[in-house]
Amino acid sequence: MTFFYKNFNISLVFNIKTFKGDIFINLFGTKRVCKTLSILLFFLICFSGYAQENAHISSETQQWNDPLERADLLLFSSHADDEHLFFAGILPYCIANGIKAQVVYMTNHNDNPIRNTELLNGLWAVGITNSPVISPFPDLFSESLEEAIRVYKSRGVSEDDFIAFCTENIRRFKPQVAVGHDINGEYSHGTHILSSVALMKAVVLAGDPNYHSESFEKYGIWDTPKTYINLWKERPIVLSINEPLVFFNGKSAFQVSQHGFSYHKSQHWTWFYRWVYGTEQAPITSSTQIRIYTPGRYGLYRTLVGDDSQEAGDFFENTLLIKDIIEEQFEEEQIIDIISIYDEQEKIESEKQYLKFLIPAFIVLAAVLLLLLFLKKKSKRE
Numbered sequence: 001m002t003f004f005y006k007n008f009n010i011s012l013v014f015n016i017k018t019f020k021g022d023i024f025i026n027l028f029g030t031k032r033v034c035k036t037l038s039i040l041l042f043f044l045i046c047f048s049g050y051a052q053e054n055a056h057i058s059s060e061t062q063q064w065n066d067p068l069e070r071a072d073l074l075l076f077s078s079h080a081d082d083e084h085l086f087f088a089g090i091l092p093y094c095i096a097n098g099i100k101a102q103v104v105y106m107t108n109h110n111d112n113p114i115r116n117t118e119l120l121n122g123l124w125a126v127g128i129t130n131s132p133v134i135s136p137f138p139d140l141f142s143e144s145l146e147e148a149i150r151v152y153k154s155r156g157v158s159e160d161d162f163i164a165f166c167t168e169n170i171r172r173f174k175p176q177v178a179v180g181h182d183i184n185g186e187y188s189h190g191t192h193i194l195s196s197v198a199l200m201k202a203v204v205l206a207g208d209p210n211y212h213s214e215s216f217e218k219y220g221i222w223d224t225p226k227t228y229i230n231l232w233k234e235r236p237i238v239l240s241i242n243e244p245l246v247f248f249n250g251k252s253a254f255q256v257s258q259h260g261f262s263y264h265k266s267q268h269w270t271w272f273y274r275w276v277y278g279t280e281q282a283p284i285t286s287s288t289q290i291r292i293y294t295p296g297r298y299g300l301y302r303t304l305v306g307d308d309s310q311e312a313g314d315f316f317e318n319t320l321l322i323k324d325i326i327e328e329q330f331e332e333e334q335i336i337d338i339i340s341i342y343d344e345q346e347k348i349e350s351e352k353q354y355l356k357f358l359i360p361a362f363i364v365l366a367a368v369l370l371l372l373l374f375l376k377k378k379s380k381r382e
């Protein structure tokens with residue numbers, strides 16, 4: 001291959017076997033710019049290889065929408081990764097079934113920005129495309145509710161700030177179903193417990209116009225029909241998260257969440273990794289293989305629409321999803337359209353009938369007038 005660069009005739013002899021193999025054997029003939037060009041080309045090839053490998057997840061390919069206007073399900077996750085671990089299966093299940101799910105994080109990871117990137121990549125990988133809501137509260141470690149309240153107080157955040165934050169999001173997204181952490185914080189994480197307690201209080205307070213006037217004025221009140229708490233013992237339910245889903249090419253909702261956690265590399269050193277993936281000899285492919293904090297086991301903590309039946313495999317029994325409401329509205333609109341078309345046709349028909357009567361009447365009248373005129377003229381001549 002020969003390039004002409006200004007007055008230099010630069011001979012380039014490519015000997016590329018693979019993109020990652022021995023690229024630079026006899027690459028350039030000679031003369032100036034060659035070295036610079038070769039270095040640039042090398043980086044370009046390396047970068048294009050890297051870009052290709054990461055294309056499916058690069059921020060350029062992620063086109064995030066605004067948070068939902070209204071959600072079927074509101075998931076309160078304490079940290080970036082809990083949505084794929086203790087709440088494993090929920091988000092892919094929703095995506096595969098056309099259920100609108102909004103994620104709200106109770107803490108942020110602004111002090112560890114890589115976790116914010118992992119958060120978005122993980123959500124995107126399980127099919128979420130609406131931006132999550134992330135609280136202004138920092139991620140602080142504690143091992144009980146009391147300790148959590150104390151450590152957050154030392155950073156200027158009160159328990160009521162957590163409750164008000166939950167309340168605001170409930171009023172904003174008006175969900176049919178709210179889902180929160182285990183009251184024991186799964187593995188006794190203080191922030192998980194605080195999040196659980198805050199949600200339990202918020203689902204009641206969100207319906208009270210006297211609580212937190214700021215969000216009341218913005219969004220009004222909302223009384224959430226169903227609230228589920230992870231691992232809650234009363235009115236238990238087991239989600240169907242291990243069935244193969246056509247939407248995810250045969251992967252189960254649980255397996256898609258496992259894939260979501262694969263993007264949280266900064267957390268792979270923790271015990272969560274083995275808990276959710278198992279070992280090479282005994283890999284976990286179903287949530288039923290997990291002995292403690294088994295994902296998919298919830299309890300109906302609060303309900304305005306009655307208890308679930310035994311066989312319910314999801315959160316949405318006795319509720320109406322947004323897609324169902326839209327379908328109903330569409331059908332109603334179609335009925336209204338049909339009625340108005342019918343009315344219009346009836347109007348045209350009655351006009352036709354009217355014309356049918358009017359035209360002969362007009363002809364008769366004209367004939368009578370002509371006759372009268374003829375008689376008048378005849379009498380004048382006589």
Ligand SMILES: [Zn+2]
Pocket residue numbers: 078079082189192
């Ligand atoms: Zn957590």
